[in-house]
Amino acid sequence: MAxxxxxxxxxxxxxxxxxxxxxxxxxxxQWTDIQSNHxxxxxxxxxxxxxxxxxxxxxxxxxxxxxxxxxxxxxxxxRESRYFDDGASAGSTYQQxxxxxxxxxxxxxxxxxSKIGSRKARGQxxxxxxxxxxxxxxxxxxxxxxxxxVGEAKPKAPPKSVLPDVVQSLVRxxxxxxxxxxxxxxxxxxxxxGIETPLGVLTIGQIEKGEAILxxxxxxxxxxxxxQSKMEALSGDFYSTIPHRIGRTRDAVQAATIxxxxxxxxxxxTLQLMKDMLKVNGEAGSVLFxxxxxxxxxxxxxxxxxxxxxxxxxxxxxxxxxxxxxxxKSIRVKRVYTLFRPPEHEAFERKVGNExxxxxxxxxxNWMGILSRGILLPKIVVSLGVxxxxxxxxGNGLYFGDAACTSSFYTTPARDKxxxxxxxxxxxxxxxxxxxKITYGMNEAPAGFDSTWGVRHKASARSEFADDEFVVYRxxxxxLDYLVEFTA
Numbered sequence: 295m296a297x298x299x300x301x302x303x304x305x306x307x308x309x310x311x312x313x314x315x316x317x318x319x320x321x322x323x324q325w326t327d328i329q330s331n332h333x334x335x336x337x338x339x340x341x342x343x344x345x346x347x348x349x350x351x352x353x354x355x356x357x358x359x360x361x362x363x364x365x366x367x368x369x370x371x372x373r374e375s376r377y378f379d380d381g382a383s384a385g386s387t388y389q390q391x392x393x394x395x396x397x398x399x400x401x402x403x404x405x406x407x408s409k410i411g412s413r414k415a416r417g418q419x420x421x422x423x424x425x426x427x428x429x430x431x432x433x434x435x436x437x438x439x440x441x442x443x444v445g446e447a448k449p450k451a452p453p454k455s456v457l458p459d460v461v462q463s464l465v466r467x468x469x470x471x472x473x474x475x476x477x478x479x480x481x482x483x484x485x486x487x488g489i490e491t492p493l494g495v496l497t498i499g500q501i502e503k504g505e506a507i508l509x510x511x512x513x514x515x516x517x518x519x520x521x522q523s524k525m526e527a528l529s530g531d532f533y534s535t536i537p538h539r540i541g542r543t544r545d546a547v548q549a550a551t552i553x554x555x556x557x558x559x560x561x562x563x564t565l566q567l568m569k570d571m572l573k574v575n576g577e578a579g580s581v582l583f584x585x586x587x588x589x590x591x592x593x594x595x596x597x598x599x600x601x602x603x604x605x606x607x608x609x610x611x612x613x614x615x616x617x618x619x620x621x622x623k624s625i626r627v628k629r630v631y632t633l634f635r636p637p638e639h640e641a642f643e644r645k646v647g648n649e650x651x652x653x654x655x656x657x658x659x660n661w662m663g664i665l666s667r668g669i670l671l672p673k674i675v676v677s678l679g680v681x682x683x684x685x686x687x688x689g690n691g692l693y694f695g696d697a698a699c700t701s702s703f704y705t706t707p708a709r710d711k712x713x714x715x716x717x718x719x720x721x722x723x724x725x726x727x728x729x730x731k732i733t734y735g736m737n738e739a740p741a742g743f744d745s746t747w748g749v750r751h752k753a754s755a756r757s758e759f760a761d762d763e764f765v766v767y768r769x770x771x772x773x774l775d776y777l778v779e780f781t782a
Contacts, residue, residue, distance in 0.1 A: 298387055300356070303373040309350050311377065312343030315414070318381075319388055322408055322420045322493055323400035324361065326533035328526040328551055331544045333361050333533075335371070335493055336395050337411040340388040342381065350377040352384035354391065355412050362542055364492030365481060368409060401534040404503075405494035407487050424499030455587050460600045460629055462587045464715075464779065467708050468662045469590050473582060474709065475659035476567055481537040486580040489568060491537045501568050504536040508561055511552055526551050532561070536568075563660070566670070570663030596665040597634040598777070611718070614651070615778055619699040620761075628713055629779040638668050642773045646722035646744050651775070652694035652764055654717040655704035661715055661777075668769060669719070687758075688729060688746045689736025691765040692772060694721050700761040702782050718776035723747075723764060730757035738767045745771070 301308040319340040326333045336358040343351045359371030378384040396402070404421030411420075455462055473484050482491045489496045511528040514520055529552045533540060540550045552561060574593040575582045581593045591598070601608045612627040619625055656664060669692055695701045698716060705714040724744025732748075739745050748763035749755070766772055 298354075298376040298378065298383075300374040300376055303375070308375070309377045311341070311349045311353055311375070312345055312351070314345045315341040315343045315353075317412070317415055317418075318342050319385070320411065320415055320420060321392055322403045322405055322410060323392075323395050324403050324493060324534045324537065325395075325398070325400040326361075326530045326537075326540070327399055328530045328547050329523065331542075331547045332399075333540065333542075333547070334400075335359065335361050335364070335410060336400055337408070337415070338388060338391050338395070339412055339415055340384055341412070350379060352378040352381055354378070354384055354387050356391065357411050361481070361492055361537060364410070368492075371410070399530070399534075401531065403493055403535070404497045404500045406497050407490075408494040409490070410493055420494065421497075422499065423497055424502075427497040427499060457588060457591055458600050461591070461598055461631070463711075464598065464629075464631065464777075465587055465591050465594070467711060468658070468665070468715075469582070470710075471658045471708055472567060472571060472660075472662040475657075476564070476571065479538060479564055480568070481539050484571075484582045486583045488575055488582070489571060493537065496536075496568070496572075498569065498572055500535060501565055501572075504532060504565055505562075507532045507535055508552070508558065508565070512558055515553070515558070522551075522553075525553050528552075536565070567659065567663060570666060574662065574666050594662070594665045595635070597632075598665070599632045601630040601632060601776075603629070611776060611778065615653075615698045615716075615718075615780070618653070618697050620697045622699045625698050625702060625780050625782045627778055627780050631777045631779075633665070633717075633774045633777055635665075635668060635774065638773045641770045642720075643722050643768070643770045646724040646771055648723040648726070648744075649720050650696070650723060650764070651718055652696055652721045653698055653701035654692075654694050654719055654774075655701035656717070657704070657706045658708050658715060659706070664717070664774075665777075669717075669772065669774065671767075671769065687732040687734070688748055688763060688765045689734060689767070691736070691746070691767040692769065694719060694764045694766075694772070696762050696764070698778075698780075699782075702780070705782075713779050713781055716778045716780060717774050718778060719772045719774050721745075721764060721766060722771045723766070724771075726764075730755070730759065732758045736767070739765075 317339050321338055323336040337356065339355045341353045341355055343349060354376045356374045357371055363370040376387055402421055404423055406419055406423060406427050407417055408415055408420045477483055482489050487495045507528060511532065514524055514528060529550065532552065540547055552558065571582055581589045608630050611630045615627050616625055654669060671690060671692060701716055702714065705716060707714050726745050726747040727740045727743040728747050728749050730749050746765045748759035749757050750759055750762040751757040
């Protein structure tokens with residue numbers, strides 16, 4: 295059979311086709327290849343003309359180009375059509391194109407709402423949309439309208455908030471920091487529809503595909519005789535699944551290869567941030583896009599109340615935080631908030647005993663997620679078995695400190711306010727197993743103990759721990775009680 299001619303959109307002599315048509319099959323593909331500096335998309339669709347319009351009844355429509363171009367021009371790329379008299383021939387050509395592209399390295403992307411392809415395909419789901427995303431779309435009443443930027447939904451003027459001004463400021467800061475951290479790393483923006491990449495709105499299942507690829511990449515990374523080309527190929531698969539801002543130059547693309555423990559931790563953190571953002575967005579409408587601060591607050595599902603700066607309670611926490619510093623005295627408490635997450639308080643294991651109020655530090659971008667779902671066991675450790683290079687010297691647990699200056703090392707300042715936040719958690723330590731040597735790989739405290747304690751080095755007692763570290767291995771042994779905003 296002769297190869298069908300591909301007509302560029304608008305070409306002279308292009309066959310007529312029905313103005314009304316059905317999309318019988320479609321796929322959105324993405325290919326990031328580090329070795330060849332490719333970062334390309336390819337949409338392929340099978341159309342069947344409907345109604346009484348003249349013209350050939352079937353066509354295969356394609357839209358392709360470089361993904362980077364879509365960020366500045368959503369209408370970029372080449373559009374072509376191949377026309378057929380019968381569905382069998384059209385279907386055969388569709389399958390042939392799909393096989394050729396996937397054999398070359400393209401990966402199909404599952405989107406809640408597509409931004410590329412034919413005018414009718416835009417705004418529609420593509421690929422295998424997972425049940426979690428379907429439920430989220432149904433709960434929000436998403437119909438895809440406006441996803442291509444034409445008539446995109448605009449946020450309504452927010453009603454007057456009932457929240458205290460300082461809580462409004464805190465919530466806005468945490469959401470803004472999470473959004474900025476994601477969109478400056480991943481080729482995405484936040485819209486009323488969710489996390490929108492140049493190709494379309496990502497599904498939860500697509501993010502989970504990214505996690506699976508990262509796991510395969512780490513498995514290969516652990517091998518004694520790992521292949522650099524294999525690392526580059528799997529890194530490309532990861533970026534094909536989760537579009538990132540990589541850069542157009544060959545050097546920039548080469549530098550994007552995921553090849554160190556730090557790289558793995560950063561990518562895991564990015565994926566977790568995406569899931570956190572989809573979670574809060576899904577449970578309260580378009581909170582990431584809408585400026586209604588009360589809706590953002592409700593999405594956190596965490597009660598946050600300011601502590602009066604003139605109260606004894608504030609002064610107690612201020613003295614505790616600032617007085618805990620050992621190596622430096624630079625921390626100054628600006629604001630204190632009480633936290634109450636009902637599920638966390640209900641699950642807290644008071645029976646373990648030996649409760650202490652301890653510090654937990656994390657980057658500013660992570661606190662939107664932490665307040666909404668609590669502190670997680672370190673995923674990079676749990677799923678990939680990484681020996682942590684930050685504070686994870688006593689295995690796979692939740693780490694706390696008794697010195698604010700130590701925990702603040704893991705914090706970052708907000709871009710606008712230049713303040714940082716630090717958590718204070720009540721931790722049920724129970725019977726503590728003391729350690730003076732770094733011990734990787736533990737998933738639980740030694741038999742007969744409830745937690746571990748990395749004892750700080752002193753002149754009179756040598757230890758490999760520069761600071762005291764307290765570790766529990768069950769999330770139910772801690773609950774967040776305060777959030778401290780400070781400068782350092």
